[in-house]
Amino acid sequence: MNIDEAVIDRIVDEVKKNLAAPLSKINGNLIPLGVSNRHIHLTLQTFKKLFGDNTEFEVMRPLYQPGEFASKHVVTIIGAKQRSIQGVRILGPLRNYDQVEVSLTDAVVLGISPPVVNSGTLDNASPLTLVGPKGSVYLNKCAIVASRHIHMTNADARGFGVSDGDYCKVRIAGDKGTIFENVLVRINDDWKLQIHLDTDDANAANVRSETSVEFVGKM
Numbered sequence: 048m049n050i051d052e053a054v055i056d057r058i059v060d061e062v063k064k065n066l067a068a069p070l071s072k073i074n075g076n077l078i079p080l081g082v083s084n085r086h087i088h089l090t091l092q093t094f095k096k097l098f099g100d101n102t103e104f105e106v107m108r109p110l111y112q113p114g115e116f117a118s119k120h121v122v123t124i125i126g127a128k129q130r131s132i133q134g135v136r137i138l139g140p141l142r143n144y145d146q147v148e149v150s151l152t153d154a155v156v157l158g159i160s161p162p163v164v165n166s167g168t169l170d171n172a173s174p175l176t177l178v179g180p181k182g183s184v185y186l187n188k189c190a191i192v193a194s195r196h197i198h199m200t201n202a203d204a205r206g207f208g209v210s211d212g213d214y215c216k217v218r219i220a221g222d223k224g225t226i227f228e229n230v231l232v233r234i235n236d237d238w239k240l241q242i243h244l245d246t247d248d249a250n251a252a253n254v255r256s257e258t259s260v261e262f263v264g265k266m
């Protein structure tokens with residue numbers, strides 16, 4: 048079958064134009080993107096083991112979600128066979144469990160196989176050793192790859208027609224335009240609307256935190 052090349056060129060141009068168009072022109076269902084680099088949540092007890100009893104847990108800068116912040120403190124994380132990543136930041140406030148959120152690429156570097164799960168689900172989490180300036184601690188079940196998720200209020204959820212725990216699809220435009228599936232809806236009226244992708248997902252779509260993502264629908 049012969050297809051007129053001019054027709055193909057026209058179709059390709061049309062597709063390219065659509066991919067490059069601002070999402071707001073295509074769809075009003077936009078969600079601000081936050082890209083999560085690898086980070087740590089700690090208990091006060093673990094923080095003190097790593098940084099000493101006399102070190103205060105200090106804020107470096109606030110994050111987009113109200114009350115959450117990047118702390119001034121970083122540690123080295125060590126996986127299998129002494130494979131490690133330095134400078135992993137602790138986010139605040141301190142919690143009642145220890146959790147290290149990494150990307151799948153980080154997991155390869157560390158030689159571990161963490162599960163892709165919602166934050167706080169540590170039953171099958173991988174072990175890591177954390178090393179701080181005043182001590183180290185081995186955490187038997189701490190490392191996960193956090194599920195893609197959207198933080199939203201009840202009002203946002205009504206607007207999107209979703210409930211807490213639903214999974215949905217989002218679309219990102221651009222030269223590496225991508226549709227992400229299995230994005231978990233998490234609802235809390237203290238939050239601001241924001242989707243969290245890890246660095247692997249953000250790089251796959253070639254986007255940074257200034258971008259907005261289009262809500263496509265429930266899975």
Ligand SMILES: [Zn+2]
Nearest residue numbers: 196198242243
């Ligand atoms: Zn999040």
